[in-house]
Amino acid sequence: MSKKETKYIFVTGGVTSSLGKGIVSASLGLLLKSRGFKVTIQKLDPYINIDPGTLNPYEHGECYVTEDGAETDLDLGHYERFLDSPTSQNNNVTTGKIYQTVIEKERKGDFLGKTVQVIPHITNEIKRRIKMLSKKDYDIIITEIGGTVGDIESLPYIESVRQLQWELGKNNSMVIHLTLLPYLSSSGELKTKPSQHSVRQLMESGIQADVLVCRTEHSIPKDLRAKLAQFCNVGLDNVIECIDMDTIYEVPLYLQKQNFDEVVLKELNLPVGKDVNLKDWKSFLKKYKNPKKSVEIALVGKYVSLQDSYKSIAEAFIHAGADLETEVNVRWVYSGDIETEGAEKLLKGVDGILVAPGFGDRGIEGKIQAAKYARENKVPLLGICLGMQIMTIEFARNVLGLAKANSMEFDTSTPDPVISLMEEQKNVVEKGGTMRLGAWKCALKQGSKLAEVYGAKTISERHRHRYEFNSDYKKDFEDKGLVPTGLNPETGLVETLELKDHPFYVGVQYHPEYKSTVATPHPLFKAFINATVKNKS
Numbered sequence: 001m002s003k004k005e006t007k008y009i010f011v012t013g014g015v016t017s018s019l020g021k022g023i024v025s026a027s028l029g030l031l032l033k034s035r036g037f038k039v040t041i042q043k044l045d046p047y048i049n050i051d052p053g054t055l056n057p058y059e060h061g062e063c064y065v066t067e068d069g070a071e072t073d074l075d076l077g078h079y080e081r082f083l084d085s086p087t088s089q090n091n092n093v094t095t096g097k098i099y100q101t102v103i104e105k106e107r108k109g110d111f112l113g114k115t116v117q118v119i120p121h122i123t124n125e126i127k128r129r130i131k132m133l134s135k136k137d138y139d140i141i142i143t144e145i146g147g148t149v150g151d152i153e154s155l156p157y158i159e160s161v162r163q164l165q166w167e168l169g170k171n172n173s174m175v176i177h178l179t180l181l182p183y184l185s186s187s188g189e190l191k192t193k194p195s196q197h198s199v200r201q202l203m204e205s206g207i208q209a210d211v212l213v214c215r216t217e218h219s220i221p222k223d224l225r226a227k228l229a230q231f232c233n234v235g236l237d238n239v240i241e242c243i244d245m246d247t248i249y250e251v252p253l254y255l256q257k258q259n260f261d262e263v264v265l266k267e268l269n270l271p272v273g274k275d276v277n278l279k280d281w282k283s284f285l286k287k288y289k290n291p292k293k294s295v296e297i298a299l300v301g302k303y304v305s306l307q308d309s310y311k312s313i314a315e316a317f318i319h320a321g322a323d324l325e326t327e328v329n330v331r332w333v334y335s336g337d338i339e340t341e342g343a344e345k346l347l348k349g350v351d352g353i354l355v356a357p358g359f360g361d362r363g364i365e366g367k368i369q370a371a372k373y374a375r376e377n378k379v380p381l382l383g384i385c386l387g388m389q390i391m392t393i394e395f396a397r398n399v400l401g402l403a404k405a406n407s408m409e410f411d412t413s414t415p416d417p418v419i420s421l422m423e424e425q426k427n428v429v430e431k432g433g434t435m436r437l438g439a440w441k442c443a444l445k446q447g448s449k450l451a452e453v454y455g456a457k458t459i460s461e462r463h464r465h466r467y468e469f470n471s472d473y474k475k476d477f478e479d480k481g482l483v484p485t486g487l488n489p490e491t492g493l494v495e496t497l498e499l500k501d502h503p504f505y506v507g508v509q510y511h512p513e514y515k516s517t518v519a520t521p522h523p524l525f526k527a528f529i530n531a532t533v534k535n536k537s
Helices: 021-034 075-083 095-108 118-136 152-168 193-204 222-232 248-257 260-267 279-289 307-323 335-341 343-347 364-376 386-398 449-454 471-480 523-536
Strands: 007-013 039-045 092-094 140-145 173-180 211-216 239-243 293-301 326-334 352-355 381-384 417-421 436-444 458-465 467-469 482-487 494-499 505-508
Touching: 007 021, 007 152, 021 039, 021 075, 021 140, 021 173, 021 248, 021 260, 039 075, 039 118, 075 307, 092 095, 092 118, 095 118, 095 152, 118 140, 118 152, 140 152, 152 173, 173 193, 173 260, 193 211, 193 222, 211 222, 211 260, 222 239, 239 248, 248 260, 248 279, 279 307, 293 307, 293 335, 293 343, 293 364, 293 523, 307 326, 307 523, 326 335, 326 523, 335 343, 335 364, 343 364, 352 364, 352 386, 352 523, 364 381, 364 386, 381 386, 381 523, 386 417, 386 467, 386 471, 386 482, 386 494, 386 505, 436 449, 436 494, 449 482, 449 494, 449 505, 449 523, 467 471, 467 494, 471 482, 471 494, 505 523
Parallel strands: 007 140, 007 173, 039 092, 039 140, 173 211, 211 239, 293 326, 293 352, 352 381, 381 505
Antiparallel strands: 417 467, 436 458, 436 482, 482 494, 494 505
């Protein structure tokens, strides 16, 4: 298929936000990929932040990081986990990026003295960003538009879709509209009126939905489906039910039963192609639903009251757990509570502990207590990013005898900054996009636990942090048994730590959870879960 024939699918949402546009987009991408099409998915976010890198996780959930170092929306994690293929900075566009680009062009005089306006300058930049991915020769590009139809901030995106559809011509693009069918328990019925209004609002913007995906708690009766088709100007077969499932990984199969992928291909005038191949996906689901063992792992973090803050870690547990036919039950532990109630009370009985990533000094002492508890009680522990730094501080204080050891992030006057800034970071003022981001290589020490886990001498993992292990203390740690076993070959920066004489006490500066997918569960999570199973028995 030539570049000119790339097809575009736009996914919009109505009635309310957080309906699952990302899961529907990822599910459709999986179904189309399983039929042999080359597919990618991008997210258009209406907020004015350049990226979610500076957002509190309570605001927007986890910040996901791509191979090329883009800080993006957590939906890109879903795209990668479902499609088992990496995304890039071009897969996430924000209003902030759009306006920043247009204003920079205006300052350079690129618009030849013209008055810069939303139409055509902002919409042209949105269209350019949408079409940018077509250079990679994709058959189909799915574009999810964040927010809800009718939001003021979404209007330029909706207008850009209208223009693009006209420019691309018939059968080269389509719109899928995701809405909510609320259930009124008092009358025992699903209501279609909010969906009708949402579709009408879309039509007022010049866009006709081709497919209606209805999020619902109950099955849609035939007469109601017909009513939706009639009032929303879509074919009866194009009204797709998306009922609440036990797990997001069941959604593709449920949509496929309704021929969702075939409906889409028909709208785009594409051949159905070979039969959809979901054998491996079904195998994963079967193992996930029928575990032979179970473990409980404490996730110690700052943002546990919003579990989306650690979305990729939770999903990595699911992938690795299913592969090992082990149910992973997560005990969400707020690190601040450990400071007041003690590690023994909150962590007793768990089979493993994961000290989670994060920023800032809130709850840090609780994380340090958790690392100490795991080290002294031989409980398997995995420290990720800040988690590795926590293990470093705890070991320095309680084993090396450096009572005031700390990270420069939490105490700039500490006499023993075992975690410090790289020289090039010391004068950085701007917070956004200035950390060590994206894929970095790591050379693993021969004979180390991690070399065994990965089955490789050199690996590449994604990073998102500013502070580093202070190499001035490297020999002290080695002599006492917490060994740096992974180094970045270019900079010599410490990437991994392992404790001798412990069943599993591993800290990594990178984020292994970002690379875990359904098709390829991450080996480090598998090794950690295996260690917790052994600890339990």
